[in-house]
Amino acid sequence: VNGVNDGPTTPKRATMADVAQRAGVSRTLVSLVLRGAPGAGEATRQRVLAAAEDLGYRPDAAAQMLRSNRSRNIGVLFTARHVFDLEFIENLYPPADKHGYHLVLGAMTTTRDEYHAVRELLGYRCEALVLLGPDLDKTQLSKLAGHVPIVDIARIVRHPHVDVVRTADDRGVRLAVDHLVELGHREIWHVDGGNMPSAGERRRGYRTAMRRHGLHDQIHIIEGDYTEESGARAAEVILSSDTRRPTAVVAGNDRCAFGLLDTFRHAKVSVPEEISIVGYDDSRLARLSFIEMTSVRQDVERMAELAIEAIVERLDDGRTEARHIVLQPMLAVRSTTASPTDVA
Amino acid sequence: VNGVNDGPTTPKRATMADVAQRAGVSRTLVSLVLRGAPGAGEATRQRVLAAAEDLGYRPDAAAQMLRSNRSRNIGVLFTARHVFDLEFIENLYPPADKHGYHLVLGAMTTTRDEYHAVRELLGYRCEALVLLGPDLDKTQLSKLAGHVPIVDIARIVRHPHVDVVRTADDRGVRLAVDHLVELGHREIWHVDGGNMPSAGERRRGYRTAMRRHGLHDQIHIIEGDYTEESGARAAEVILSSDTRRPTAVVAGNDRCAFGLLDTFRHAKVSVPEEISIVGYDDSRLARLSFIEMTSVRQDVERMAELAIEAIVERLDDGRTEARHIVLQPMLAVRSTTASPTDVA
DNA sequence: CTGAAAGCGCTTACAG
DNA sequence: CTGAAAGCGCTTACAG
Numbered sequence: 039v040n041g042v043n044d045g046p047t048t049p050k051r052a053t054m055a056d057v058a059q060r061a062g063v064s065r066t067l068v069s070l071v072l073r074g075a076p077g078a079g080e081a082t083r084q085r086v087l088a089a090a091e092d093l094g095y096r097p098d099a100a101a102q103m104l105r106s107n108r109s110r111n112i113g114v115l116f117t118a119r120h121v122f123d124l125e126f127i128e129n130l131y132p133p134a135d136k137h138g139y140h141l142v143l144g145a146m147t148t149t150r151d152e153y154h155a156v157r158e159l160l161g162y163r164c165e166a167l168v169l170l171g172p173d174l175d176k177t178q179l180s181k182l183a184g185h186v187p188i189v190d191i192a193r194i195v196r197h198p199h200v201d202v203v204r205t206a207d208d209r210g211v212r213l214a215v216d217h218l219v220e221l222g223h224r225e226i227w228h229v230d231g232g233n234m235p236s237a238g239e240r241r242r243g244y245r246t247a248m249r250r251h252g253l254h255d256q257i258h259i260i261e262g263d264y265t266e267e268s269g270a271r272a273a274e275v276i277l278s279s280d281t282r283r284p285t286a287v288v289a290g291n292d293r294c295a296f297g298l299l300d301t302f303r304h305a306k307v308s309v310p311e312e313i314s315i316v317g318y319d320d321s322r323l324a325r326l327s328f329i330e331m332t333s334v335r336q337d338v339e340r341m342a343e344l345a346i347e348a349i350v351e352r353l354d355d356g357r358t359e360a361r362h363i364v365l366q367p368m369l370a371v372r373s374t375t376a377s378p379t380d381v382a
Numbered sequence: 383v384n385g386v387n388d389g390p391t392t393p394k395r396a397t398m399a400d401v402a403q404r405a406g407v408s409r410t411l412v413s414l415v416l417r418g419a420p421g422a423g424e425a426t427r428q429r430v431l432a433a434a435e436d437l438g439y440r441p442d443a444a445a446q447m448l449r450s451n452r453s454r455n456i457g458v459l460f461t462a463r464h465v466f467d468l469e470f471i472e473n474l475y476p477p478a479d480k481h482g483y484h485l486v487l488g489a490m491t492t493t494r495d496e497y498h499a500v501r502e503l504l505g506y507r508c509e510a511l512v513l514l515g516p517d518l519d520k521t522q523l524s525k526l527a528g529h530v531p532i533v534d535i536a537r538i539v540r541h542p543h544v545d546v547v548r549t550a551d552d553r554g555v556r557l558a559v560d561h562l563v564e565l566g567h568r569e570i571w572h573v574d575g576g577n578m579p580s581a582g583e584r585r586r587g588y589r590t591a592m593r594r595h596g597l598h599d600q601i602h603i604i605e606g607d608y609t610e611e612s613g614a615r616a617a618e619v620i621l622s623s624d625t626r627r628p629t630a631v632v633a634g635n636d637r638c639a640f641g642l643l644d645t646f647r648h649a650k651v652s653v654p655e656e657i658s659i660v661g662y663d664d665s666r667l668a669r670l671s672f673i674e675m676t677s678v679r680q681d682v683e684r685m686a687e688l689a690i691e692a693i694v695e696r697l698d699d700g701r702t703e704a705r706h707i708v709l710q711p712m713l714a715v716r717s718t719t720a721s722p723t724d725v726a
Numbered sequence: 727c728t729g730a731a732a733g734c735g736c737t738t739a740c741a742g
Numbered sequence: 743c744t745g746a747a748a749g750c751g752c753t754t755a756c757a758g
Contacts, residue, residue, distance in 0.1 A: 051529075052734060053631045064745050069737060077743065094529070099505040100453070101735035103444040104750045120665075128462050128491040135493075140502065147472040149479075158484065161443040185395075185438070269716040270672045301672050303647060322463075328614045328645050408729050413753060421727065448734045587747060635748035 113159030130343035208243030269297020404508035552587030579708030613641020
């Protein structure tokens with residue numbers, strides 16, 4: 039009898055045996071042809087392909103995995119509301135395709151923590167994991183890394199099974215500070231990302247850069263958390279501090295910078311005339327024609343490519359020692375930075 | 383020998399047989415216990431659970447699917463750069479969990495069209511599909527619907543295997559227009575979403591609402607495409623048209639509204655004092671404290687819940703006729719709308 | 727409560 | 743070039 043799971047008119051899914059029968063060949067041959075393996079004559083090949091097409095045949099991934107003992111699945115752990123993660127994922131597909139791997143997306147949401155997401159990915163037999171963001175502690179990460187090789191994006195981790203692909207964020211912030219100093223700024227503040235990924239690195243970069251320019255006494259950090267709201271709050275703090283006000287602000291990321299920007303403009307404080315703002319990530323937001331935000335750019339495309347390559351090296355080429363890849367950021371100078379005009 | 387695919391120190395994945403051996407029971411019993419099926423004594427149950435835990439055992443999804451002939455997978459076709467899609471997906475997890483289904487995410491990107499995404503989802507044995515956005519034509523959709531039941535979000539489709547869950551978008555725009563008229567506006571323009579999902583419906587709602595208020599001669603639609611840039615362009619058009627300028631604009635969505643808002647403010651045109659703006663979606667952007675945008679709200683949580691329930695009804699309860707569920711929108715009134723002050 | 731057995735849809739040597 | 747056979751890790755009656 040039909041189970042309740044079958045829609046009454048939903049046709050049974052075609053199997054390899056069906057294709058073989060229709061093409062008048064053995065199942066083995068169908069398998070060969072469909073995988074593009076050698077061993078079939080051109081005429082037979084065409085016949086098999088036609089039969090598969092006619093039946094709307096699609097190999098069953100579950101069976102393939104089970105039998106071949108390989109899934110060629112790469113799990114991606116990400117946070118649904120982080121725009122950066124999505125942009126990164128977009129860039130993960132082309133290199134994964136190129137190397138014949140599938141991406142399995144494991145979303146973390148407010149109701150679904152990394153534990154559940156990881157469990158699921160492992161259930162799908164992912165052979166490696168790309169970690170975007172989840173702040174696993176050492177023990178959890180080690181346990182995970184005991185099962186599958188891992189590529190961690192942005193965070194610095196030391197473990198033989200964990201590769202890291204990241205941007206030199208301290209350098210990125212330094213580029214921002216250098217640019218501002220060159221424009222003539224001295225009172226440069228930083229709104230940080232609290233304990234979010236890479237925030238410490240960026241904070242450190244800010245301090246170092248300021249010291250390098252002899253601006254040790256100008257160092258001023260306002261705590262934030264990478265959200266627009268935290269940028270807006272920081273802007274309020276700056277607006278209400280009449281004693282000393284910065285002429286430029288380096289934000290922890292673009293979202294924060296956007297909160298700063300909009301709050302200043304709302305308060306009739308002109309950007310960049312009265313205050314310069316630099317963002318971080320060079321996101322779509324920063325590039326909008328009516329925002330035109332100066333921002334530090336990470337090469338997301340290249341990072342994604344390197345992440346996949348790191349996995350391929352482990353899985354296909356047998357590499358076993360960890361790699362730590364650090365890319366250099368660039369500064370996209372746009373319209374939210376300028377020389378300070380109101381020097382008292 | 384070890385294949386190249388095995389990291390040298392990566393332990394073999396524990397299998398059910400391993401758990402059975404460690405617990406000193408049969409594989410059948412392990413299967414029962416792990417699935418929570420009745421038939422095992424409490425002591426045995428604990429022993430099995432402990433053994434599984436010790437070994438870090440995780441059932442192999444591929445094998446489960448293959449054998450049980452059910453995957454309990456629901457495929458979700460979405461566009462990575464559409465914020466709405468991600469928000470929707472977040473809300474899909476709780477109801478899916480509740481009914482014991484897994485979500486498999488199929489991302490469409492610039493390099494990966496719906497065809498590839500769908501193929502992959504079907505390869506993972508998805509038993510149903512939630513379609514967010516992909517504009518499949520009738521033939522493609524019918525072919526798909528021949529394989530699995532489908533829930534289409536937002537678009538209006540007639541097919542026995544396709545359910546629709548959507549918001550009455552025409553009504554949403556009507557709420558926006560009513561609100562503006564009540565505030566005293568008459569020159570109300572609309573920046574539409576071109577041929578994007580639901581754009582036609584919203585456009586229609588605008589026309590109808592305007593007519594209802596006897597504002598037939600005020601109807602004015604600027605073409606857009608749901609992007610911030612299209613909103614910004616529309617704002618430029620409005621700013622440069624000195625003959626007649628609207629006192630209020632209903633945008634096709636929040637992103638577009640944001641483009642309008644920012645461009646007006648940049649041009650020193652006060653919102654809402656000089657011009658009112660209404661968005662659509664009530665997205666995170668609209669709710670930001672420094673934006674506070676009046677926007678039409680769709681009940682995404684409820685839509686997601688209904689989408690999953692529609693699938694469960696088909697898969698578990700055997701429903702076969704199509705359902706078309708229409709939710710009513712609400713208007714979230716915030717700070718970008720006010721009475722027109724500069725009435726000439 | 728337990729164990730032996732069949733089989734899901736594939737892939738992979740292996741012998742013709 | 744082709745076919746028979748084994749087996750991936752599970753679930754599911756079935757007989758004890």
